Amino acid sequence: VGRHVHPRPGQLTLGMVTDVGGLGDKSFNDSAYNGLLRSRADLDAYIKVLQSKSAADYQPNLTVLSEARFNMIYAIGFLMGDDLQQVAHQFPQQNYAIIDDVVPAPNIISVTFKEEDGSFLAGALAAMVSKTKHVAFIGGMDIPLIRKFEAGYEAGVRQIDPSVKVDVKYAGSFDDVATGKELANLLFNGGADIIYTAAGKVGLGAIDAARTRPQGYYIIGVDNDQDAVAPGKVLTSMVKHVDIAVFDIAKGIQTGHPPHGHVVLGLKDRGISLTDFKYTRSAISSAQLQTLDTLRKAIIAGKITVPYTREALATWKPANL
C-alpha cells in the first residue's frame, strides 16, 4: 500500500462527480465511468471519481476537483445543474461538462440525450416482434427523466400498431432487483411478451425473469449494452452513449477542440442507438429491420417528432410515412 498516485505533469486529468446513484447504477453513472476508463486507456488520462451521497455533496465534490484544476470535470446527473452553475462561476477558468442537464455558462458543456428517440425505436421493435400484441414497460421511479423513456416507447408501439397493448409499471426504486423480477413475471403472466426497462438495477431482475422463461419472452435493456447479460433473452438494448460523450469531450480537450454549449445527442450521431441483435437476430425478420431503419431515418430527418412527456404522448399521432 503506497501513497496514492498523482497525475504526471502534462497528463490529461479528468474528474467526475457521480450523482447519488453512484458507480454501479448500471445506468448513466456507470456509462460515464466507462467513458473515463476508455479515456485512461486510449488517451492516457489520469482519472478520479467522486461519488455523492446526497444533493448536499455535489458542491463540495465539484469544488474539490476544481481546486485540483482537472482539465475536465464531468458532473453526471440531472440534479447537479444549479450546484455546477455556482461552482463554475467561482472557477471561470475551469472546464466542466454536465450530463442530462442544460446549464448555460461559457465554461460548461451540456450534454443531453434524446432518450425518447431510442425508446421510440425500442417500442416499434417490441410492437413488431410481439406475438401476443401486448408489450410492457418497467420504470424505476416515476420522474421526468424516466417518463421520457416511457413516452417514446409508447409512441413507438403506437407507430407500428395502435392496437398493441402497453402495460406500464413503476418499481419505485432503481435498486430493488427482486422487485424487477416480480414485476416482469407479473407483466409476462399478464400477457405481455416483451418488456422495456428503464430502471437501473431493477432491470437486472427483469432480465432474470426472462432468462427463466421459454423462448419468446424478451427484455429490452437500457443505458448500457445488456444483451450479454442473458444471451437470447435481451432483444436489444437502448444504449445511451454517455461513455462516448465523455470520451469525445476528453479527446476534444486533448486535441484542443472541445465541443461547447449544448450538445444534444440522438440517433443521428449514435449518441443513442439500439444494439445490433447479436443474440436475437433470428427473432427479427429483415422486413422488421427495414422498418426500424426507416423509422430511424425518419426521426433523424425530423419527419417524426417523438413525444417525451405523457402530455405530449396523449395527443401524439403516428406519423404517416
Add this chain to the structure above:
Amino acid sequence: MSSAGGALIVTLLTLTLIKSTPIIYAALGGVISERSGVVNIGLEGMMIGGAFTAVLFSGMTGSPVIGIIAGIAAGALLGFILGFAATVFKVDQIVAGTGINLVAAGGAAYALTLIYNQPGASPQVSALGNNFWILVAIAFACAALLHGVLYFTPWGLRVRACGENPRAVHDAGLHPLRLRLYAVILSGALAGLGGAFLSIGEVNIYSDGMTAGRGFIALAAVIFGRWTPWGATGAAIFFGFFEALQYVLQGHISWLPADAMQALPYVAALFAIAGLVGKVRAPAADGIPY
C-alpha cells in the same frame, strides 16, 4: 371475466407470497431477538450480509444450497456482533444496530469492487431457480417452529422471561446474557436467510440496495404482529399483500399516480395500526441492557 378475475387473484396471491417471504424471515428474526430483550434495528444489515454472502459462496462453489447456508451464517455472525455488543458491552442496542447496518451495507458494496471488481451488482451466480418456492414454504415452517420453540420449550420460556425481567431469569440460576446472545444470533441467521432468499432465491445476483428497506419493514411487522411469530408472519403478509396489490393495480387506476400507489402498503399499515386499538406492549425489558 370471472376467469380473468380468478387469474388476477391467483397472480395477486402468488406475488403476495413472494413479496412476504423475505420479510417473514427477517420479522421472525426480529421476534426472537426482541422477545429476548434486544431491539434489533440491524435486521436490514443482516439481510444485506446474508444476501451478499449467499451470492459469494454460491458463486465460489456453484452450489446455491451452500450459498444459502453461507448467507445464514453471515447473518448469524452479524447477529453475534450485535448480541455481543448488546450483552457484554451493553452498547445501546439501537446505536449498535445502526452501526451494523452501515458496516454491512458498506462492506457488501465494497466487497463487490474488491472481489468482482465491479461496483453496484455482482455477476450472476447459480441460484435456486424455481426451487425458491421451497424457501417460501420454509418461511412458514420457521414461523411454526419459532412458535413452538418460544411457547413450548424451556428455552423459549426462558427467552421470553429474559425479555421481560432478566433479573428474574438470573435469580432462577440462568444466564440472561447468554440467552440473549443466542437469541440475537438466531435472529441474524433468520434475517440472513431472508437476504439470501432475495439474492439467490428470487434472482441470481447481489446488488447494492437490493434489500430496499425490507429489514425496517420487518421491524414494523414485529411490532404490528405484537412480538409473536404468527403475528409477525401475518403482518409480513399484510405488507406483502399491499405491495403486491399496488403493483397489480398500477396502470389500472389511471388517476392515481405511481407514487401514490407505492405509498399504499405504508398508508394501509397506518390505517391498520390505528384500527388495532388496544394494548400493544413491547417486552418489558426490550432494549434495556442487563
Add this chain to the structure above:
Amino acid sequence: MEAREPLAPDAPALELRGIQKAYPGVVAVGGVDLDLRAGEIHALVGENGAGKSTLANVAFGAIKPDAGTVRAAGTVGLVHQHFQLVGRLSVWQNVMLGREPRRGWRIDARAGRERVRALARDNGLEIDPDAFVDELPIGVQQRVELLRELEREPAVLLLDEPTAALAPAEIDSFFKTITQLAARGTAIMIVTHKLHEVLAYSSRVSVMRHGKIVARFETASTSVDEIARAMVGGELPQVAQRSETAPAPRFSVRNLRAGTGSVALNGLNFEVRAGEIVGIAGVEGNGQTTLADAIAGVIPFEGEMQRPPHTGIIPQDRHREGLVLNWSIVDNTVLGRQRLPSARRGILVDRRSARADAEAIAQRFDVRAASLDVAAGTLSGGNQQKIVVGRSLLGDPEFVLAYQPTRGIDVGAAALVQSRLIEARNAGAAILLISFELDEILALADRVLVMYRGAIAGEFSGANIDRGRIGNLMAGSSV
C-alpha cells in the same frame, strides 16, 4: 423433583463473616457477622436504610460485598422486597422458570401446573397457577415469589419484608407455611418491620442499625418495646393526637362505577370531609385498587366525582407508580405537584422550592439518604416510601388519597407517618385511607367504610367503630 437432604437441626446453614458494603456516601453494611441455623426462623429488624436488604442480597449472592465471606450449606433463596417476577408469564411459569418439567422437547405444562398447585396447597397458599402475574394484586404476587423459592427447596431462605403487602389472614397462613418449612430443616431469615410478627414466629432476633448488628435477642426472652428501643436507639415517637375540626365536604363520589370483573366498583357513594380521615377497610382485591385508580384519573369511570385541585396521592406501588427511580430525591419531590403554583414559577419548575421541600420532607420524615441528589432508586424501600408520603402532604393539600401509607416503613417512621397524616387532618385536610391493616385503620380513621366486592358493605364512625363487626363485614358475612 427429588427432595433435598435436610440438614440436621441447628446445624450451621449460613455463615456471614465481616460483611461490608459501601455505596457512594453511605456504608450500607459495615462489618456484619451472622449465623443462621437449620430450622430456625431468624428475624432481622432495623430502621429504614439500616442495611437489611443489602445484607440479604449479599447473602443471596446478588450483591458482591466489598469485604467478608458468605458460606452456605446449600442453595440460598431470596424473596425480594421489590419482587422480581416476569409479569407476562403465568404463575406456574414464573415458579418453574429454570426448572421446567419436560416431556420430550416440550415443557410439560400440565406437570408444571400441577406441581405449583400442589405446592400451593401444601403450603396453604391459595393461587391460580394459570393467572398472569401482572394481572395479580401485589399480595398475590408475593405468594408467587414465595412459591418460586419453595419450589427450589433452599437450605436457606431469605425473606425481605414478605408480609408488607399481605392481608392479616394471609399473614397467618404465610407464617404457617414458613414454620412448616423451618420444621423441615430450612434456615429462614425474615426481614420485617412488624414487630409482633417477630415475637410470634421467630426464634431469634438481630437488630441492625447503621449497617451494623447492634443487638441480638432470643425471642422468648424479649419484648416489642425492647426490640423497638434497640432499633431506634431510644424511645419511639408518639403518634399525634386528633383534634376537633369543622367538617365540610371536600371529596365525594356519587354512583361511581369503574373497572371490570371482581374488582369493579358498582355504584359507590361516599364523601370525605375536611378534617376527617375516612378509612376503607377490606380484604385486598375487593375494588380498593380500582377506587384508587379512578381517583387518580388513570382509569375511566362513570358517575360523579368531586375532587379538589390540590390533591396528594400516595400510590400503592411506590416503585412503579410513585417515583421516577432514576431521578434525584429533589426532582421526585415535585412529581404530582408540578402544576401547583407552589411548585413552579410561571412555566418553570421552581427548583429552589423543590430543594426546600425535599429538605423539609427529609427532616419531617427522617429520610436516610447520602444526599438529596442521589437517585430515588438507590434509597432503601422504606425511605422511598417516606418520600412519596412526604410529597403528598406538602403544602396543605385539601384532599389526600393514602393507599397503604406505612407499607415497608419501620415502626418508628410509621409512627411519624401516622402522626403526619393526623396533623394534616387536624389542619383541615380530607384524607381517604386505604389499608389492609385493620389496626392502622382503627388507629387513624374517624370513620370506617368497609369495602366488599366493589361496594360499601357498612359504615362505622366514632363510638360505633367495632372491630368484630368490621371484620365480619370484610369477610363478606352480613351483620
Add this chain to the structure above:
Amino acid sequence: MSYLKRTLGGPAGAILLAFFLAAVAMLVAGVSPLDGFEALFIGSLGGRNQIAETLVQTTALLFPALGITLAFRAGLFNIGAEGQLVIGGLAAGALGAHFAPATPLAIFVLLAAGFVGGGIWGGIAGWLRAQFNANEIISTLMLNFVALAVANYLVSGPLKASNASGAETTPLPASSYLPTLIPDTRLSIAIVIAIGAAIVLRWLLKRTVFGYELRASGEAPDAARRNGVNMPRMTLLALTLSGAIAGLGGATIVTGVLHRFNTQLSPGYGYTAIAVALVGDLNPLWVCVAAFGFGILEAGGLAMQALADVPKDAIHVIEGLIILVLAARRYVATRAEAAPI
C-alpha cells in the same frame, strides 16, 4: 474480560480502538491508513472551507437529532425524523419557489413552513398514538416512506420547476437564502439556529414544567400518569414538536444549502441522527458534540474519496465501526453516573 472492559471503557481506549478498526478497514481497502486519516482530518478540519463543510453536515444532523432527543426523552421512539425532515424541506422549498415575498421576512416564513410541515408529520404519529394507541415506531417509519412518495410525486409533477430536467422545485430567489455565516462558504446561520435550538431544548427539558412532565412520561410513564400528566396530550405534543425540529432542519437545508428542494435532500440524516442523539446521551448539549463528531466523519469521509482514494463504501464501513465503538464507550462512561440532565 473485565480488564478488556476497563481498557475499552476509557474514552482514550475507545477512540484508539475505533481508529484501529478504521485503519484495518483502510488497509483492506488498499489505502494507507496514514493517508486516510490525514484526508479525514484535513478534509474536515484542515481549513476554513473544510470546517465550514463539516459544520454544514453537523447542522444537517443536529436538527433531526434534537427532535429525536426530545421524543426519546418522552419515551417515544420517533424513527421518522427522515420523513419529517423531508416534509419540512418540501414545505420550505414549495413555499419559497412560489409565494416568497422578497423581504427578509421570507426567510422566517420559509423556516416556519418547515417547522410546521415537520410538526404536522410528527403530529400525525402523535395523534395516532394518543387517539388509537398506535405504536409510534411503526407509524413514524411508515410516514417516512409516505413522505418520500409525497415529495417525489410533488416535485415530479405539480411542483416541478418548469425548466428543470430533474425532479426539483424552482430555485429560491436569493432574497430568501439563509444568510451565510462564513463568507464564500455554504455555512449559513442555520448552525446558530441549531445550537440555539439545542440550548432552548435543554432549558425546556431541564427547567420547565412541560419538560419535567415530558421527562417523567419517558422515564416512568405509570408514575407520570398517576401524578397528573395528561399522557395522550404529552404524546401528541412531544411527537409534534419533535417532528417540527426535524422539519426545521429540512427547511434550513433548503434555504441554506441547496436553495431548492429535491428528493436527494437527505442521505439518511434522519436515521443517522438516531445514533447521534443516542451517542449524545439524549442530552441536547452532548448531542451538539456528537453531531460535530459525525459531521467530521461525513465531511471528512467525502474528502477521503478525493484525497486518499478511499472508496465511498469503505467510508461507510469506517463510520459504522466508529459508531459501534462509540456506543460501547457511552455505556461504560455513563453507567456510573445517574441519568443525564
